[in-house]
Every structure is written in structure tokens, then in C-alpha cells.
Amino acid sequence: MCGRYAASRSPDDLAVEFEAVPADGQPALPADHNVAPTKDVYVVRHARERDAEGRPTGGGHRELRAVRWGLVPSWAKDPSVGNRMLNARLESLTEKPAFRTAARSRRCLVPADGWYEWAKRLDCPAKQPYFITPEDGSVLAFAGLWEVWGKGEDRLYTCTVVTAPATGALTEIHERMPLVLPPDRWAAWLDPAREDVAELAAPTPPEVVAALELRPVSAAVNNVRNNGPELVARAETVTPPADQPALF
Numbered sequence: 001m002c003g004r005y006a007a008s009r010s011p012d013d014l015a016v017e018f019e020a021v022p023a024d025g026q027p028a029l030p031a032d033h034n035v036a037p038t039k040d041v042y043v044v045r046h047a048r049e050r051d052a053e054g055r056p057t058g059g060g061h062r063e064l065r066a067v068r069w070g071l072v073p074s075w076a077k078d079p080s081v082g083n084r085m086l087n088a089r090l091e092s093l094t095e096k097p098a099f100r101t102a103a104r105s106r107r108c109l110v111p112a113d114g115w116y117e118w119a120k121r122l123d124c125p126a127k128q129p130y131f132i133t134p135e136d137g138s139v140l141a142f143a144g145l146w147e148v149w150g151k152g153e154d155r156l157y158t159c160t161v162v163t164a165p166a167t168g169a170l171t172e173i174h175e176r177m178p179l180v181l182p183p184d185r186w187a188a189w190l191d192p193a194r195e196d197v198a199e200l201a202a203p204t205p206p207e208v209v210a211a212l213e214l215r216p217v218s219a220a221v222n223n224v225r226n227n228g229p230e231l232v233a234r235a236e237t238v239t240p241p242a243d244q245p246a247l248f
Helices: 011-018 079-084 097-105 168-172 183-190 206-210
Strands: 005-007 032-035 040-050 056-069 087-089 107-112 114-119 128-134 140-149 156-165 176-178 212-216
Touching: 005 107, 011 040, 011 056, 011 107, 040 140, 040 183, 079 156, 087 097, 097 107, 097 140, 107 156, 107 183, 114 140, 140 176, 140 183, 168 206, 168 212, 206 212
Parallel strands: 056 156, 087 156
Antiparallel strands: 005 032, 005 114, 040 056, 040 107, 107 140, 114 128, 128 212, 140 156, 156 176
16 A cells, blocks of 8 residues: 655656656645645656647657546546545456556556555554655656546546555565556556556566665654655664564
8 A cells, every 4th residue: 555655856857857748837846755645746647749729649748747646537426536546456457447447548657755654563552654765765656547537627637556565575564565667667657558557567676676765764754744854764763563573
């Protein structure tokens, strides 16, 4: 599961990193070290280009767009359904009506600094939060899906993060993880002509998982009203997860 993450990079930096064009008319999102469901977040998607009359030209480009986290299918009666659609399980992408159409042609990348998970502790019932982030400080790209709900000026763009079974050391924290895609898989995931999700949904490579730091952090992140870079700072005195060896 991915229910909270950090995203502090500017849209200019993300546009360069992902070779994307920022969507027109959108104000820049602020750095957010405690991204929660229903917040606006950046995604990178394939945008189809249109002529002056609005007709598709057949061309397209990568677009950096702010959307709401929590996917709302186009057929939903009420956008509040998105509050329950923050994650899409990889194993059922092509089966669930809420996700299967988007999985075929509306895939996106969700840029992140890292994500939070909570592990059971040996010394008390409260869970210990961890920030899972690349050791080298590079950006992560979660596999995601995007949708549009409504019409005209009332259109609402939304997204969900694709999750998969955890691998490697991540299993010591949680049984699931975001599907993290390395740069050499970004183009294929975004390509709307590639409709066979099974071909695109290989697990996150072991070397990518091995390069992640499992950093214990303060319980301040538990409160969604808290924000700031201090949330991702290492907490120095932490017991290891219950029934697991020390991770640091």
C-alpha cells in the first residue's frame, strides 16, 4: 500500500527529469513532505495533441500535470468515490471496472522523493513510521493511472498509485509497495499504444529495491497537518520492527 509520500521537487525540475512539458495554466504545487489522499499531486502522462478545432493530430508529448490523488472513473456518479481509489492493486488492474480502462491507455508516472510505511514495534503497540527513499537522493517514479471525470471547465483530473507485492528488505516493513519504475521503463508505461499491461508490469528490479534506504522517522508524520523536511529526517532511537532483524 502507498497511503502517504513526499514530493518536494519543483515543476521545473520535474519537467527536466521526465522530459515533460508543464500543463498550461496550472499554478506550481508547493513542496509537500506529507502527501495524503485527495491532495493535488504531479503526474507525468502522455498528452494527445489536438489542432485548433480540437481534433486529435496523432501526435503527443509527455505532460506534467497536477491532478487529485484518488482516481474517479469517468462513469462515477460522484467524485467522492475517489477517496477510496488511492491505490490500484497490480494483480487486478485488468479486472476491476474502476481501473481496467485506464490501465490500457491512461497510465502515468507519479514522481516522489519516497514513501512512508508503518511497521509494528517490539516495545509498544504504536507503529514505527519509515521513509523509504533512494539512498542517492534521486527521484522515484511510481506507476500510476489517470482519469478525467466531468466535462468542460468542470473536468476533474485524478490519479491512483499502482501497488505490487513487496520485495527484498521492504517485506520487513510492509507486504506491499508502490510499483517503482526505473527510467528505462518510463516510455513503455506511458505509451498508450501498449495495451497489454501484463507486458509492462514486471516487478520493480531488485537493484532498485536494494538501493532504497529504509529510514525510521518521527511519528510526527502520522498527523497529516504536519509538513516540512523535518518529517523525512532520521529518528536515531528506534527499535526494530516486530519479529524482524534490525534494518539499520
